[in-house]
Amino acid sequence: GDSVTQMEGPVTLSEEAFLTINCTYTATGYPSLFWYVQYPGEGLQLLLKATKADDKGSNKGFEATYRKETTSFHLEKGSVQVSDSAVYFCALRPYGGSQGNLIFGKGTKLSVKP
Amino acid sequence: GAGVSQSPSNKVTEKGKDVELRCDPISGHTALYWYRQSLGQGLEFLIYFQGNSAPDKSGLPSDRFSAERTGGSVSTLTIQRTQQEDSAVYLCASRAGQNTEAFFGQGTRLTVV
Numbered sequence: 001g002d003s004v005t006q007m008e009g010p011v012t013l014s015e016e017a018f019l020t021i022n023c024t025y026t027a028t029g030y031p032s033l034f035w036y037v038q039y040p041g042e043g044l045q046l047l048l049k050a051t052k053a054d055d056k057g058s059n060k061g062f063e064a065t066y067r068k069e070t071t072s073f074h075l076e077k078g079s080v081q082v083s084d085s086a087v088y089f090c091a092l093r094p095y096g097g098s099q100g101n102l103i104f105g106k107g108t109k110l111s112v113k114p
Numbered sequence: 115g116a117g118v119s120q121s122p123s124n125k126v127t128e129k130g131k132d133v134e135l136r137c138d139p140i141s142g143h144t145a146l147y148w149y150r151q152s153l154g155q156g157l158e159f160l161i162y163f164q165g166n167s168a169p170d171k172s173g174l175p176s177d178r179f180s181a182e183r184t185g186g187s188v189s190t191l192t193i194q195r196t197q198q199e200d201s202a203v204y205l206c207a208s209r210a211g212q213n214t215e216a217f218f219g220q221g222t223r224l225t226v227v
Contacts, residue, residue, distance in 0.1 A: 036218075043118075044157075044205065044218035089157065101147055101170065102207075102216060106156030 002027040006090045006105035013080055013112050021075040021108045023064075023090035031092040033057075033066050033073040034102065038087045047075075047088070080112045116140075118219035120206050126225045127196055135191040135222045139208030147216065148181055148191050151203040160204075163189065196226045 007022040025031065035047040035057070048057030053068035062077045073090060090105040119138040127133050139146050148160040159173040163183045174180070178196075183189040193200055203223050209216040 043220040044207075046215050046217075049215070101159050101162045101173075102157075103159065104149075104157040106154070 002031065002092060002094050002103050004090050004092055004103055004105040006088075006108055008106070009087075009109040011108060011110045013110070015082055015112055015114050016079045017112075019075070019077040019080045019084075019110070021088055021090075021110070023073045023075065023105060025071050025073065025090075025092050027071075027092055027094060029095035030068075031095050033064070034091040034093070035062070035064055035073070035075050036089040036091060036104075038089065038107075040086070044089065080110070082112045082114050085110055085112045118206055118208055118217050120204075120219035120222050122222060123220065124223045124225075126227060129198060129226055130195055132192065132194045133196055133224065135193075135204050135224070137189045137191070137206030137208075137219060139187065139189070139206070140210075140217055141187075143208035143210050143217075144186070145209045145211070145216075146183055146189050147207045148189070149205040149207065150175075151205055151221070153202075157205065160191070193224075196224075198226045200224060201226045 003026045005024050032051045034049045036044045037047045038044050048059040050057040050066035053066055056065045064073050064075045087107045087109045089107045091102045093102050121136045144165045146163045150158045161181045162170040178194045181191045203221040205218055205221045207216040207218045
């Protein structure tokens with residue numbers, strides 16, 4: 001079945017460091033891909049998404065590009081801030097069908113130190 | 115309401131008791147999901163409601179778990195005879211249509227003692 005694999009954390013970075021969180025997926029057809037973020041004490045929020053190959057999702061300085069050839073959707077940010085400390089979840093929504101639910105990776109905890 | 119609302123926010127229950135968790139989705143959203151977030155396990159899909167269609171129950175871990183959605187709006191997740199391994203954060207999400215964003219509630223933290 002469809003699945004998402006993301007790098008295990010925790011990831012600890014200094015402020016202004018470059019961030020990459022790897023995410024790869026297994027799916028049939030052309031799923032939609034997402035990154036969700038969960039800040040401490042808050043609910044999951046959609047960070048960015050991409051719905052077709054080569055699309056780049058971006059938000060709040062974060063970017064991820066839908067790479068069909070490598071089945072990847074790595075999250076990047078050029079300069080992280082302390083306020084980016086959170087748990088990041090990569091997810092996919094299967095293409096078509098009636099299922100429609102999101103399939104999540106296990107999450108990667110990011111801690112940014114001043 | 116403005117967002118997905120879940121209640122209670124925290125629930126402590128004794129092993130063997132039944133619990134009910136409530137989700138109020140965003141008004142007009144036809145799709146509703148329940149997920150479970152266990153420590154170190156990520157999000158586990160439980161059940162999915164879409165309009166008037168039969169729900170997708172494929173993620174429910176045992177027959178102690180059930181959910182219903184009355185009138186296409188509010189949903190209740192029921193766990194019977196709770197076990198300690200049921201302790202987790204239970205998240206509800208809703209979305210308006212097939213290719214739209216899912217909005218999550220803040221979850222109910224269930225602790226079974």
